[in-house]
Amino acid sequence: MTGVELEVRPRKGRTKGYLNRIRAEGFVPGVVYGKQLDGVGVEFEGRALEAILKRHGRNTILNMRIQSNGKKPRKYTVLIKDVQYHLMKNDIQHVDFQQISLKDEISTVVNLHLVGEAPGVAVGGNLSQPLRQLEISCLATAIPDSIEVDVSGLDIGHSIHVSDLRVPEGVKVLNEPQALVVSVTAPRRAEAGEAAETPEAAPADEEKQVNE
Structure with a gap:
């Protein structure tokens, strides 16, 4: 996995009015965290990050260049930590970045991608796939785009757990080994026949009058 360039600039304001203005201009506010950075505010073109996410995915390494007027750009190696989207428009509203070292292992999540056709479904x-993301630990350069889960051997009643997954060399799985990833269960069947009718109760015998 190679780094992708992302140009950013220092964020000049924090007020709601300022953030709304830069968003209207096509920019997105963000914060960079790390050992050398204490929550540095930045802003960047939203279309640039959207293109990166679409082409490379969320776990790609970013070579961030923080531009500054009259000064040499500062360079950091970062990953995307969190992305916030607009509830209605689905536009990117804010991004958290995490500074990383290419020599240290990091923890992140990757998507689980089902491949093949399960015979049980046919x-x-x-x-059912209760687990859609896998927690892993590895070097940033070893983060896979996704983990494939082959379901071509799943008949009804069969399942795949975390311990059954194949992950690339150098990747450690942090989920519990017994966690269920995907399974095929029997279909619900309609109850056969109509419900048995409850027999009508016989009328109670009339009380007999006893003659004295």
Whole structure:
């Protein structure tokens, strides 16, 4: 995984009015955290990051250049830590970046991607995937784009757990080994026949009058 360039500039304001103004201009506010950085505010073109996410994914290494008027740009190696989107427009509203070292292992999450067709589904079974992301630890250069989960051997009643997954060399899985990833269960069947009718109760015998 190679680094992708991202040009940013120092953020000049923090007020709601300022943030709304730069968003209207196509810029996105962000914060960079790390050993050498104590929550540095930045801003950058939203389209630039959207293109990176679309082409390379969220776990790509970014070579961030913080431009400053009249000064030499500061360079940092970072990963995207969190992305906040607009609830209605789905535009990027804010991004947290994490400064990293290419020599140290980091913890992150990657998507689990199902491949193949489960035989159990072909005969009416229901496929369920309760775990869609895997927690891993590895060097930043070893982060996979995703982890493939082959379901081509899943019949009804079969399942795949974290311990069954194949991950690239150098990647450590942090999830519990017994955690369920995907399974195929039997379909729900309609109850056969109609419910048995409850027999009507016989009318109670009339009380007999006893003659004295």
